[in-house]
Amino acid sequence: MAPASLSSAHALSLIAPPKTASGRWSRLSVNFAAARPVSIAAATQRRLVAAAAATEMAPAASGEEGKAFVEEMRAVAMRLHTKDQAREGEKEPQAPPVAKWEPSVEGYLRFLVDSRLVFQTLEEIVERAAVPWYAEFRNTGLERSEALKKDLEWFKQEGHTIPEPSAPGTTYASYLEELSEKDPQAFICHFYNVYFAHTAGGRMIGKKVSEKILNKKELEFYKWEGNLSQLLQNVRNKLNQVATSWSREKDHCLEETEKSFAYSGDLLRHIFT
Numbered sequence: 001m002a003p004a005s006l007s008s009a010h011a012l013s014l015i016a017p018p019k020t021a022s023g024r025w026s027r028l029s030v031n032f033a034a035a036r037p038v039s040i041a042a043a044t045q046r047r048l049v050a051a052a053a054a055t056e057m058a059p060a061a062s063g064e065e066g067k068a069f070v071e072e073m074r075a076v077a078m079r080l081h082t083k084d085q086a087r088e089g090e091k092e093p094q095a096p097p098v099a100k101w102e103p104s105v106e107g108y109l110r111f112l113v114d115s116r117l118v119f120q121t122l123e124e125i126v127e128r129a130a131v132p133w134y135a136e137f138r139n140t141g142l143e144r145s146e147a148l149k150k151d152l153e154w155f156k157q158e159g160h161t162i163p164e165p166s167a168p169g170t171t172y173a174s175y176l177e178e179l180s181e182k183d184p185q186a187f188i189c190h191f192y193n194v195y196f197a198h199t200a201g202g203r204m205i206g207k208k209v210s211e212k213i214l215n216k217k218e219l220e221f222y223k224w225e226g227n228l229s230q231l232l233q234n235v236r237n238k239l240n241q242v243a244t245s246w247s248r249e250k251d252h253c254l255e256e257t258e259k260s261f262a263y264s265g266d267l268l269r270h271i272f273t
């Protein structure tokens with residue numbers, strides 16, 4: 001994960017819709033669910049090997065099996081990128097590269113407002129911990145809603161009108177609420193993807209947008225207190241830990257990845273439409 005080293009050719013084609021006959025980018029035609037099906041057979045195979053190895057380890061080394069699970073989540077997510085977004089991507093680009101975006105402050109603000117709603121929802125869900133082990137994911141240091149609040153205040157001081165959350169944000173937030181009560185494994189897939197995507201491609205996008213429309217201002221959204229790599233590793237360890245008791249639930253969690261891309265893609269689309 002080294003967003004800073006990404007080339008400017010890195011596309012957002014992952015989240016961008018195909019062009020219509022008129023040459024415009026269609027809002028409605030994006031369908032992540034229709035993306036190349038994620039093969040989880042290989043992942044399952046790797047997990048079996050990892051699980052076998054883990055049985056031979058001392059309890060002190062626990063986390064290895066869980067670690068394998070985060071690697072599986074990551075592998076599934078990486079396959080849903082395009083090659084120009086990330087080396088491990090497997091999808092064909094279908095949309096303009098980030099470098100060709102012409103973001104507006106209004107569109108970016110819609111993205112930030114909807115993102116704040118999504119992060120706030122994730123934070124409230126783990127705070128409430130309707131499922132007791134969600135409490136493991138409180139105060140990870142990755143939380144973004146306060147940082148976004150500060151950024152929105154800054155935009156306001158600059159004279160911009162802050163919009164209300166819009167459909168992509170409210171729809172995703174409701175879906176997360178529902179999953180968190182009914183389907184913890186699927187919820188955790190979103191939790192992982194939202195937080196980790198933001199620290200990778202999300203940061204790269206923020207840098208590009210800032211260069212184009214914010215005079216290179218670095219928003220709080222892209223700053224973390226402490227060592228980000230360590231914060232991410234701590235969350236990986238916790239994800240690994242909770243997943244140790246999952247068996248088929250792991251596949252269920254992995255299968256949710258495409259939806260996670262679809263919902264996040266709808267938010268990102270605010271930036272360039």
Ligand code: HEM
Pocket residue numbers: 001002003006010011012013014015073074077078081085086087192193194196197200201202204232260261264265268
């Ligand atoms: C379209 C914009 C996107 C771009 C340009 C992008 C780019 C990247 C890049 C460059 C990486 C790092 C690859 C590496 O470690 O070598 C990455 C990682 C990742 N991305 Fe994306 N990505 C995008 C959207 C998304 C979306 C929508 C999701 C899911 C909601 C997502 C989920 C992830 C995850 C889970 C990782 C792994 C992070 C880690 O291991 O720390 N990405 N992405």
